[in-house]
Amino acid sequence: MPKERKLHDQFFKKAKAEGYAARSAYKLKEIQERHGLLRAGMWVLDLGCAPGSWMQVAGQIVGRPSRGRDWGNASEDGRVLGVDLQPVSIELPECCRAVVGDVFTLTAEDCLRLLGGPADVVLSDMAPNTTGDPGGDHHQSVRLCRRVLELLPMVLKPGGGLVMKVFEGLAYPDLLSETQRLFGSAKGLKPVATRQVSREMFIIAQMYQGPAAHAQRVPRDAGLAPKRPAPRPGWASGGV
Numbered sequence: 001m002p003k004e005r006k007l008h009d010q011f012f013k014k015a016k017a018e019g020y021a022a023r024s025a026y027k028l029k030e031i032q033e034r035h036g037l038l039r040a041g042m043w044v045l046d047l048g049c050a051p052g053s054w055m056q057v058a059g060q061i062v063g064r065p066s067r068g069r070d071w072g073n074a075s076e077d078g079r080v081l082g083v084d085l086q087p088v089s090i091e092l093p094e095c096c097r098a099v100v101g102d103v104f105t106l107t108a109e110d111c112l113r114l115l116g117g118p119a120d121v122v123l124s125d126m127a128p129n130t131t132g133d134p135g136g137d138h139h140q141s142v143r144l145c146r147r148v149l150e151l152l153p154m155v156l157k158p159g160g161g162l163v164m165k166v167f168e169g170l171a172y173p174d175l176l177s178e179t180q181r182l183f184g185s186a187k188g189l190k191p192v193a194t195r196q197v198s199r200e201m202f203i204i205a206q207m208y209q210g211p212a213a214h215a216q217r218v219p220r221d222a223g224l225a226p227k228r229p230a231p232r233p234g235w236a237s238g239g240v
């Protein structure tokens, strides 16, 4: 068996043995080991969360009771809100909650209402349905990323972090530069659990500069005009 195939079979088996919904769990684990974006007590928005392995990983880190409280019951405890076109059917840590939704119709207000306030970290492992046409898949992937950037002014706290998957292609350098202008730092990473032949990359960005950084760059739709992030109440009820 080719070496790389063997490595990926190992991740698949490891995910099964360790109870993760997908081997993508090890991509976020590696990103976390290298960059330490997630910490206990943080609030996380996970876009493209199904089948749920990133929520499992993030929930284990942020949901750890920091002051002896139950997970997710107090506004200062960590929480993870996941959004995906597909429902999440696995059992998630108590601090996690998944809703079915499309990022192109979901508004920033929906995210704030459902999470209870702006996130400390936004994760996006979203991927379009691949067609086999690398250019087309890249274009759709960049479209998803631009939507993530468009949502940031309301959903991410200034100083916050971002992990965003993109299929590499012609527009990748521009996307990376756009992200760099919005954050104190942003760089690309291909985790070990990603196949070398895959065009998948992750942009890891830290120290979000806040809504003002978008002023001349990210097109804003009417519902996304930058406002000060709302205070953090408890979990909201309802869906999208």
Ligand SMILES: C[S@@+](CC[C@H](N)C(=O)[O-])C[C@H]1O[C@@H](n2cnc3c(N)ncnc32)[C@H](O)[C@@H]1O
Pocket: 021, 022, 024, 025, 047, 048, 049, 050, 051, 052, 053, 054, 055, 083, 084, 085, 086, 101, 102, 103, 104, 125, 126, 127, 128, 129, 144
């Ligand atoms: C690679 S999977 C995510 C895996 C997940 N991070 C995990 O660890 O379990 C990509 C996901 O992006 C979702 N997705 C693609 N387009 C989307 C959209 N417009 N809105 C919300 N989710 C989307 C897909 O439904 C799919 O579940």
